[in-house]
Amino acid sequence: MLGIGSFAPTTAVFKLGKLVSDEKIPGTLNVGHTPPTVAEAFISIAIIAVDPTTLISMILASAAGAWLGAGHCRQMVPPGDPIGMGVALLVAAVFFLLKQLKMLPAIRATSASPGSN
DSSP states (O other), X not given: OOOOOSHHHHHHHHXXXXXXXXXXXXXXXXXXXXXXXXXXXXXXXHHSOOOHHHHHHHHHHHHHHHHHHHHHHHXXXXXXXXXXXXXXXXXXXXXXXXXXXXXXXXXXXXXXXXXXX
């Protein structure tokens, strides 16, 4: 699973259609994307075995990131926001490219079932 969200295209639709003011976009994205994200999470958990400790820590990190990130985004002023987002996307693209070119080691999921030593 890539974990690629749909905040960018939704933001583009908001901006092009002038549907949501810039100040309200972060909160609107968090609220609007919650139901499909929860559904996706339950489907993923049903299909892919996840260690409970990993799952709980990821949920807590996500909640903390949303809470802290919304306040940080609200304080950003353009052009800092687009430049910061562009840099973050460029870094992600480099990692995806390095992975595809097999220049990064593959991280393989391991099944830690009892008695499989």
